[in-house]
Amino acid sequence: MDEERREKKETTHEEPLEEVAGIRMANARVPRFLVITYVTLAAWAIGYSVLAQPVNERTEDTAGNKPVDGKTIVQQHCLGCHNLTKEALVGPGLQGVGQRLPGEKLTNVLLNGRGAMPSLPNQGLDSEQIKAVEKYLRTL
Numbered sequence: 001m002d003e004e005r006r007e008k009k010e011t012t013h014e015e016p017l018e019e020v021a022g023i024r025m026a027n028a029r030v031p032r033f034l035v036i037t038y039v040t041l042a043a044w045a046i047g048y049s050v051l052a053q054p055v056n057e058r059t060e061d062t063a064g065n066k067p068v069d070g071k072t073i074v075q076q077h078c079l080g081c082h083n084l085t086k087e088a089l090v091g092p093g094l095q096g097v098g099q100r101l102p103g104e105k106l107t108n109v110l111l112n113g114r115g116a117m118p119s120l121p122n123q124g125l126d127s128e129q130i131k132a133v134e135k136y137l138r139t140l
């Protein structure tokens with residue numbers, strides 16, 4: 001059995017070298033590190049294609065991490081342009097905004113934006129977060 005294999009090996013070594021496009025192809029084996037690289041890359045590619053999700057779905061999926069507390073969301077998204085006092089910054093101060101914009105009026109500004117005010121959906125907030133923000137604003 002062993003002898004047979006050795007013989008075979010020898011014969012393959014003696015085979016004339018093939019020529020492909022003028023390049024002599026030795027029947028060299030693919031180096032082990034390349035095999036490992038190929039297999040790893042293939043496994044990664046398959047895994048990635050199965051597990052990867054479009055970015056827009058990913059934000060929805062991070063439900064566990066997204067803030068749903070109105071105050072936290074306002075602190076993270078709004079304080080660059082708004083004070084929580086009456087004092088204006090880029091936009092008007094948000095204190096008393098619930099009385100200034102009762103009912104639907106506040107909802108509309110949040111959902112659709114107004115002038116230089118970006119809508120909350122455009123700020124990456126989902127409907128649950130927007131409800132929380134609105135509830136919090138009405139307490140100011």
Ligand code: HEC
Pocket residue numbers: 073074077078079080081082090091092093097100101106109110114115116117118120123133137
């Ligand atoms: C890029 C700056 C910017 C950011 C960020 C921003 N706003 Fe505004 N906001 C404005 C501007 C400017 C106005 C005034 C719009 C106008 O003149 O009609 C405004 C107006 C408003 C109004 C109406 C106020 C009033 O008295 O009529 C509300 C409510 C409001 N913003 C809430 C928010 C909330 C909540 C966030 C965070 C989720 C936020 N804004 C983030 C710029 C911003």
